[in-house]
Amino acid sequence: MxxxxxxxxxxxxxxxxxxxxxxxxxxxxxxxxxxxxxxxxxxxxxxxxxxxxxxxxxxxxxxxxxxxxxxxxxxxxxxxxxxxxxxxxxxxxxxxxxxxxxxxxxxxxxxxxxxxxxxxxxxxxxxxxxxxxxxxxxxxxxxxxxxxxxxxxxxxxxxxxxxxxxxxxxxxxxxxxxxxxxxxxIDTSQFTPNGEGPEDFYLVVSRLVYAKRIDVVVDAFANTGRKLVVIGQGERLPQLKKAATSNITFLGYQSDEVVRDHYARCRALLFPGEEDFGLTPVEAQACGRPVIAYAAGGSLETVVEGETGVFFDDQSTEAVREAVDKFEAIEFDPVHIRKNAARFDxxxxxxxxxxxxxxxxxxxxxxxxx
The missing domain is CATH 3.40.50 (Rossmann fold)
Structure with missing residues (x-):
């Protein structure tokens, strides 16, 4: 053939x-x-x-x-x-x-x-x-x-x-x-837990374009004590940097190795867009880390509410903040989270x-x- x-x-x-x-x-x-x-x-x-x-x-x-x-x-x-x-x-x-x-x-x-x-x-x-x-x-x-x-x-x-x-x-x-x-x-053999507890930062891995709605995450974390790391590049970067405060760090484009390292170390991945599938939530879960996602699109097929992450219903600053609060009150099992990601290997x-x-x-x- x-x-x-x-x-x-x-x-x-x-x-x-x-x-x-x-x-x-x-x-x-x-x-x-x-x-x-x-x-x-x-x-x-x-x-x-x-x-x-x-x-x-x-x-x-x-x-x-x-x-x-x-x-x-x-x-x-x-x-x-x-x-x-x-x-x-x-x-x-x-x-x-x-x-x-x-x-x-x-x-x-x-x-x-x-x-x-x-x-x-x-x-x-x-x-x-x-x-x-x-x-x-x-x-x-x-x-x-x-x-x-x-x-x-x-x-x-x-x-x-x-x-x-x-x-x-x-x-x-x-x-x-x-x-x-x-x-x-998702090559789950390339995305694995590091065997250690999470560090004190949340993570975004995304192209920085309008449809990804990274703006609502940046606004939700601005002027708070929560640390946010953003990996990715795109046309919205100047606007996002302008809205950010000192607790938000932009790393631009990073290699696969750096991305995997951040997945394994973060408290959770933030995923505010409505995607048809969404690879990054599955990659983060393969590393044993939970996902805080907008309750629409492919996330509803890849994230299990209360078990591998939490959802928010509106693409708004307040909804993201409430979801993070809810997330911090739940204990997550990295082994169970990774098992969920294996469905997409x-x-x-x-x-x-x-x-x-x-x-x-x-x-x-x-x-x-x-």
């Missing part, structure tokens, strides 16, 4: 990029097609992969100002030629599911979620742009175009895989398609993705080429 992998774009490490790493281990000979690839901001593992980029990657300032070229991403993805492959496995939250394949190529899409900024979070993004009138207008026009393309490209996918039950429901709502659910992989992902891709390929051939 000759297989290719398609992915939206690679500008910094995140959950999607970790899935690509896992898929490369499963299909080491599969080239990876992506609109844009910035090796300087990616793990060294990617330098060993066969990564093939679109014309967008060669445009002026594409690596530093990639947001300017997002209107061309769909067009760039459509230019790749997949005629030589039996299967294309697209990994998508944006444009990768829109690859154009021939009749003999089976297209399986691991869709983390339909584009949230175009669908369920559209009005949230508009509200964020309320003081930028031209950008707000441009976003409306651009999003309208992308919604049309997004729905048109659904028919190019033969089989959908969702990364969680909540993502499966979004795919059914926006695309009217069913999806098998395979949770993203890489070995389970590898077996399920191999079996499903193989089964869908045979089903496709039997259905269309009897």
């Amino acid at each position: 000759k297989i290719a992998i398609a992915y939206d774009y690679m500008t910094q490490m995140g959950g999607g990029e970790r899935v690509i790493q896992a898929l490369h281990e499963i299909f080491p000979d599969a080239p990876i097609y992506t609109v844009l690839y910035c090796p300087e901001t990616m793990s060294d593992d990617f330098r060993k992969m066969d990564i093939r980029t679109s014309f967008v990657n060669r445009l002026p300032f594409a690596h530093k100002k990639f947001e300017l070229y997002i209107p061309f991403f769909a067009f760039g993805m459509e230019q790749f030629d997949f005629r030589e492959y039996d299967v294309v496995l697209s990994v998508s939250t944006m444009v990768a599911k829109g690859v154009v394949t021939g009749p003999r190529t089976c297209h399986v899409s691991l869709c983390f979620t339909p584009m949230r900024w175009a669908w369920d979070l559209y009005h949230d993004y508009l509200a964020e742009l309320k003081d930028a009138r031209f950008t707000r207008w441009a976003f409306r026009f651009f999003t309208h175009y992308y919604r049309i393309w997004d729905i048109a490209s659904v028919s190019r996918v033969n089989y959908f895989i969702a990364g969680s039950e909540v993502a499966s429901r979004r795919i059914r709502k926006h695309y009217s398609r069913d999806a098998d659910v395979i949770y993203p992989p 890489t070995k389970i992902f590898e077996k399920r993705i191999r079996d499903l891709v193989d089964a869908k390929r045979h089903e496709y051939q039997e259905t269309f080429f009897r």
Whole structure:
């Protein structure tokens, strides 16, 4: 079976990029097609992969100002030629599911979620742009175009895989398609407890963009005696630093080793966003540390209330503070927390993705080429 992998774009490490790493281990000979690839901001593992980029990657300032070229991403993805492959496995939250394949190529899409900024979070993004009138207008026009393309490209996918039950429901709502659910992989052997008690700080590990809602955590910890460490980078960093007080430390981008060390030492991970799955809560739990999470999205599938963490119902400063107070009154068992994370281990992902891709390929051939 000759297989290719398609992915939206690679500008910094995140959950999607970790899935690509896992898929490369499963299909080491599969080239990876992506609109844009910035090796300087990616793990060294990617330098060993066969990564093939679109014309967008060669445009002026594409690596530093990639947001300017997002209107061309769909067009760039459509230019790749997949005629030589039996299967294309697209990994998508944006444009990768829109690859154009021939009749003999089976297209399986691991869709983390339909584009949230175009669908369920559209009005949230508009509200964020309320003081930028031209950008707000441009976003409306651009999003309208992308919604049309997004729905048109659904028919190019033969089989959908969702990364969680909540993502499966979004795919059914926006695309009217069913999806098998395979949770993203966590290599739990790389995330282990340190055998010691927690130190006196809370932790955030995230891209610092609006949708992650790190602002509510920073506001909740500002001017309190609780220490907060924030690992990650992104466009919201200047605003977050401005709102922070001396008990909040920003470490920027850090290596996997540093992140794992902080997971193992923190009191708890704060996770205020609504994610389709959310890798960081599972990584923290694999290290035996509990999670304080917003009660929505994938967190409801990965965190067990009162056993491996606590939830808060509103993305607000007061709700976060109340959740931290509640957390500090509960005793947590690191062994039990790690056991919960084992449900999402890489070995389970590898077996399920191999079996499903193989089964869908045979089903496709039997259905269309009897």
